[in-house]
Amino acid sequence: MEPSIMIGVFSELEPIDAIRRLADIGWRNFEFYSEHLAILDKREDPEGEFSRIRDLCERMDLTIGAMHDTSFSVKPERVMRWAKILGVKWIVIHPIRADMTLNEDEARQCNLNMLREWIKLAHKFKIGIAIENMHDRIPGVPGRRSFGSTPSDLLWLIRKVDSSFVGVCWDTCHAYVQGLDQYRAIKAIGEYLVHTHMNDNISTEEEQHLTIFEGKVDWESILRALKEIDYKGLFNIEGGFSISRLPLSLRDLKLRYLLRLVEEMISSL
Numbered sequence: 157m158e159p160s161i162m163i164g165v166f167s168e169l170e171p172i173d174a175i176r177r178l179a180d181i182g183w184r185n186f187e188f189y190s191e192h193l194a195i196l197d198k199r200e201d202p203e204g205e206f207s208r209i210r211d212l213c214e215r216m217d218l219t220i221g222a223m224h225d226t227s228f229s230v231k232p233e234r235v236m237r238w239a240k241i242l243g244v245k246w247i248v249i250h251p252i253r254a255d256m257t258l259n260e261d262e263a264r265q266c267n268l269n270m271l272r273e274w275i276k277l278a279h280k281f282k283i284g285i286a287i288e289n290m291h292d293r294i295p296g297v298p299g300r301r302s303f304g305s306t307p308s309d310l311l312w313l314i315r316k317v318d319s320s321f322v323g324v325c326w327d328t329c330h331a332y333v334q335g336l337d338q339y340r341a342i343k344a345i346g347e348y349l350v351h352t353h354m355n356d357n358i359s360t361e362e363e364q365h366l367t368i369f370e371g372k373v374d375w376e377s378i379l380r381a382l383k384e385i386d387y388k389g390l391f392n393i394e395g396g397f398s399i400s401r402l403p404l405s406l407r408d409l410k411l412r413y414l415l416r417l418v419e420e421m422i423s424s425l
């Protein structure tokens with residue numbers, strides 16, 4: 157297990173500059189940010205842009221293990237093309253959530269159809285799909301179930317498609333909002349866990365994406381579960397306002413502290 161961070165912690169910088177800045181702090185593994193992906197996709201020469209990032213990573217011995225795609229504004233085939241250039245192993249996607257027009261069964265079927273489309277590309281490009289756990293507190297839709305909020309939803313989906321190119325990205329702040337026992341949840345996901353979004357949370361009403369130990373997430377039980385399932389993927393900080401609102405120089409300090417914190421957590425295992 158190695159420390160990793162989502163490059164959107166420097167969302168205002170060019171992706172290549174965000175990676176360079178994080179590498180200067182000491183980070184070696186990264187998740188590519190969905191907004192950066194959408195920006196580069198619209199440029200005149202996306203292939204050249206992504207190739208320059210890959211060249212930087214090769215020169216500095218850095219790895220981009222995952223790429224998040226939340227906006228769905230980039231066509232899946234293009235997401236795969238750019239991910240391939242960067243050497244990404246897992247593309248993290250959100251399940252389609254139930255809303256006013258979609259009931260729970262329909263959402264289940266929609267998700268299965270969506271995943272089957274992604275899997276065709278996954279086999280073609282040899283890049284995996286990591287489905288992220290969500291939570292039921294959908295703004296403006298009280299009392300609804302949102303498909304993909306529980307391990308059983310995710311396991312249902314994974315077993316239905318039966319592909320080695322599909323796994324789970326576990327988001328600890330989504331799971332906190334959902335009120336899950338994260339030790340049991342991670343144990344249930346087991347070998348299907350391929351990537352992580354390590355965030356903290358205080359509220360049970362909304363996702364806050366705080367950094368580790370700023371909220372009430374039980375980190376001890378999460379570490380214990382990761383150890384017991386022999387998780388070998390990235391210990392990846394996704395980040396949110398408690399990083400991105402800081403002025404750049406202070407953000408460097410916090411990101412240095414966070415690297416140290418994650419290293420300590422991993423070495424405690």
Ligand SMILES: [Mn+2]
Pocket residue numbers: 288327353394
């Ligand atoms: Mn997440």
